[in-house]
């Protein structure tokens with residue numbers, strides 16, 4: 374086959390229009406915001422080949438950016454063979470279209486990018502519906518805007534009903550109908566959620582979920598902790614999504630580590646419900662790791678934010694009020710503060726560097742302890758010839774005592790409540 378440049382990865386530019394009332398040069402805050410946008414772009418598989426921070430003096434109605442800025446970016450986009458330009462701002466439909474024309478590439482704005490990410494990651498029926506709803510509402514708001522824009526162009530009232538306008542009206546009605554139907558469907562799914570929850574097949578190991586802001590280092594830590602480790606039960610993992618992987622803890626216990634969609638700064642309000650739906654797996658987790666970037670300028674505000682969203686889920690009834698007792702705060706990027714010892718640690722937090730690996734063993738020990746704290750200790754007498762049940766206990770629990778007698782093996786074992794129920798049922 375002939376080489377086709379379209380076969381390569383999708384090349385992206387990430388452009389941050391930076392408007393702040395203080396006329397200062399964009400500094401660390403802008404850099405952090407750009408890093409987030411780059412992280413988000415990379416998370417949907419795009420390869421970022423160009424970035425720029427553009428101080429905005431005024432919002433130009435036609436292109437948002439200034440003329441000179443748009444031209445300079447156009448050159449960079451052409452020479453970098455960029456396929457998609459992500460503009461980390463809210464673009465009007467007109468601005469988006471004009472930039473696409475000027476740059477001869479696809480242009481998406483912040484909301485569009487986030488919707489893409491959520492769409493890819495929505496794992497449950499409710500999550501998928503929630504994301505579709507947000508998407509339609511986004512589209513509808515854009516139709517409304519371009520519709521009023523058209524009307525203004527015609528310089529008059531809508532009652533003559535030009536053809537373009539009729540089409541937009543029809544589209545709008547169609548989207549409106551779909552939104553009504555989706556909302557009904559969501560209601561339905563929510564009402565039966567309790568049922569689905571308990572009916573869902575539980576993975577046979579404790580689940581450890583990572584939450585935190587985008588770029589805090591969740592995926593890096595995920596990879597550092599799981600490495601190339603392959604679980605014994607391959608077929609189980611073939612059915613799980615790639616954001617879950619097996620992990621063996623210092624006690625020998627197996628667990629499953631689950632990466633989640635990251636928190637996003639200044640999440641557009643119309644996307645909040647969709648984002649919460651992507652956090653559902655957290656509710657099911659036995660241990661929650663709250664990953665923080667301790668070197669980020671907004672690290673304290675981000676922490677408050679994450680806790681606020683999870684508490685919001687408690688109010689909604691999608692997360693149990695005791696979640697904090699299952700949560701370990703992980704202070705990542707310790708290397709940037711001179712190593713784990715350079716990080717001020719409060720309460721039960723654990724400082725780590727996902728990059729250098731420092732602190733990860735201590736974190737694994739803490740996870741082990743937290744899982745054990747949520748477990749029941751039980752004692753069973755197993756007939757010596759029942760090797761299968763004995764093996765099951767060793768695999769799913771932590772055997773803390775064993776007495777071999779002639780007629781029975783007495784096993785003292787720590788088990789997750791769900792596993793204990795399962796063992797005692799059979």
Ligand SMILES: Nc1nc2c(ncn2[C@@H]2O[C@H](COP(=O)(O)OP(=O)(O)O)[C@@H](O)[C@H]2O)c(=O)[nH]1
Pocket residue numbers: 412585586587588589590591592593594635705706707708709725726727728729
């Ligand atoms: N210096 C430093 N950088 C890190 C560390 N962990 C992650 N990073 C970097 O932070 C960026 C975001 O990491 P990523 O794992 O994708 O974050 P996620 O969005 O939370 O999954 C990447 O450039 C990582 O290389 C760390 O411990 N130290």
Ligand SMILES: [Mg+2]
Pocket residue numbers: 416591592593635
């Ligand atoms: Mg990630």
